[in-house]
Amino acid sequence: MTILHFSDIYEITPVSGGKEGGIARVATLRNQLLARNPNTLTTLGGDLLSPSAIGTAQYEGDRLAGRQMVDVLNHFALDYATFGNHEFDIKENQFNQRIQEAKFTWISSNVFAADGHPFAGVKQNLVIPIHDKKSGKTFRIGMFGLTLPINQPSHVRYSDPLTTAHAQIAQLLDQQSDFIIALAHQNISDDIKLLQASPQIGLLLGGHEHENHQNWRGNFTPILKSDANVRSVYVVDLYFDPQTGKTEIKPTFVPINDNLAEDPGIKAVVDQWMTIAFNAFRAQGFEPEAVVTTITEALDGLESSVRNHPTNLTELIAKSLLRPYPAAELSLYNSGSIRIDDVLPAGQITVYDVIRILPFGGKVQLATIKGNLLIKVLNQGLANRGSGGFLQSAHAQQVNGTWQVNGAPIDPSKTYKLAITDFLASGKERGLDYLNSNNPDFTSINPGENYDIRQLVIDQLRNNSKN
Ligand SMILES: [Zn+2]
Structure with a gap:
């Protein structure tokens, strides 16, 4: 049998200026694999519902919140997915809707609803029978799913991944599994611990790092991860010998780029959602395809940068906050409002790029703050280094x-x-709940109703290009 595996997919379109990724290209690969071997399954190792700029678009009374991705993956005919930490960014009702909309099967062994029960329709484990026509034999794959417990809204409960894996494997072996696959969304250090604790696992299909990994433990069990946004995928051929009971695993790393044609059917579905989202942005006063400016220097919006230190992009945003308020002595915002997690290459910047940088938008207000409170806030911002609560400032x-x-x-x-x-x-940022209108040392002077942060950044980019 063959497995096509990827994870951490946020964009339905190609990325890197159209050169890499694109689920419509992966659909073409999937069709080629199916033609070669009808026993081909597709797995997704988590992180598909959030975050993305498209997901913030308002449609039929709510944000899309991953609805576009589930629909595209339904048409793509994805087989199995486990949860990533980002599945729990969206609201409980949105999450439950996405679970119901999916035509693929969710497998999760250690994530539960608040009442401790599995989410409706989500399997804790699964035995997948693979029938070999030639020999008439059936090969039984046991699969379970794990998610790292870092995102803990009140509607979600986790059990310990290692203990859970132990129990799941016992169940899968009881059900005569020939081969056990862990579909996991966690740090590679935890993947390694899992394989050390549970040597019965034959293959770990992972995710979360956003970078490709092929790591063989004990020479027998591979940990495979693809690059985010299907800039690459893994194709795994499994050869099962019914005589010896042994399985041979042959993984192939496949970069996804413009050498692979887009499947027209999937591209049409992607295009429909892009039209819906772009129309929603237009209703908010943004013309997504309009060119704002041409930049000569790449802008660094990688999370690993903006959550740890200022970059040329964070400074540009910080300056843009000051635009409507000449009286302001400084500006302050949380680095978590930057969601693009990408470097914007030199060249044209469109309004849609700005929406990708700051998908949640938000107003910019003018306020007064007492010096001692400001110091406390700035210290907390520093303490939040590495997370979205790391603060960025002008001046x-x-x-x-x-x-x-x-x-x-x-x-x-x-x-x-x-x-x-x-x-x-x-007061919504980590450790900064005291920064709100009830604090006597912090007073809002102008609520900034007319100043959307995205529009200010657009204005700043246009102004920069004039200088
Ligand atoms: Zn993740």
Whole structure:
């Protein structure tokens, strides 16, 4: 049998300026594999519902929130998926709708609804019979699914992955599985621990790192991961010898690029959703295809960069917050509002690129903040380094351990004017719940109803190109 595996797919279209990825190209590969071997299954190792710019588009009374991806994967005829941590970014009702809409089978062994029961329709494990026409024999694949327990909204409960795996494998062996596959969305260090604890696993199809991995444990069990957004996939041929009971595994790493034609049927479905999303952005006042400017230097929006230090992109956004408020002495926003996790190459920037950078948008307000509170907030921003709560600023910086605004140490008793996103100003960021309108040291002066952060960034980009 053959398995086509990928994970961490956020975009329904190709990425890297159209050169790489694209589920319609993977559909062509899948058809080729099916023609070669009808016993071909497709697996997805988690992270498909969020985040994406398209997913934020309003349609039929709600954000798409992964509806576009589930529909595309339904047409693609995906067979099995497990949950990634990002499946729990979206609201409970959206998540439940996506589970119901999927025509593929969800397998999850350690993620449960708040009441401790599996989500409706989600399998904890599965034995997949593969019939060989030539020999008339049946090869039984046992599969279970694991997700790393880092995203914990109130509608989700996890059980320990290692203990769960142990119990699942026992069940699958009881059901006469010939070969056990773990479909897992976790860190590779945890994948390695899992294989060390459970040597009965024959193949680990993984995800989460966004980068491809082929790591053989004990020379027998491979851990396989593809690049995010189907910039690559793995094709795994499994040869089962019914005489000896042994399985031979031959993985092939396949980059997905413009050498592979797009399947016209899948491309048509993708195009429909892109039209729906672009129309929704137009209804919000954005013309997605409009060219904002041409940049000569790549803009770094990688999460590993923006959540740890300022980049040329974070500084551009920080400056754009100051545009409507000449009185503001500094600006402040959370790096988690940047979701593109990509480097924007030099060249044309469209309005859609800006939506991809800041898919959730949000208003920018003018507020006053007491110096001692500002220091506390900036320290918390630093403590949040590595996460979306790491703060980015124009004009505030730490020099030799002292916070400065415009080059002068912050005076704890002085009141400062700042441009700040409404998300941050409503106490929703990690460790910053005290930063809200109930705090006497923080006062909103202009709620910024007319200042969407995306429009300000568009204006800033246009202005930069004039200078
Ligand atoms: Zn993940």
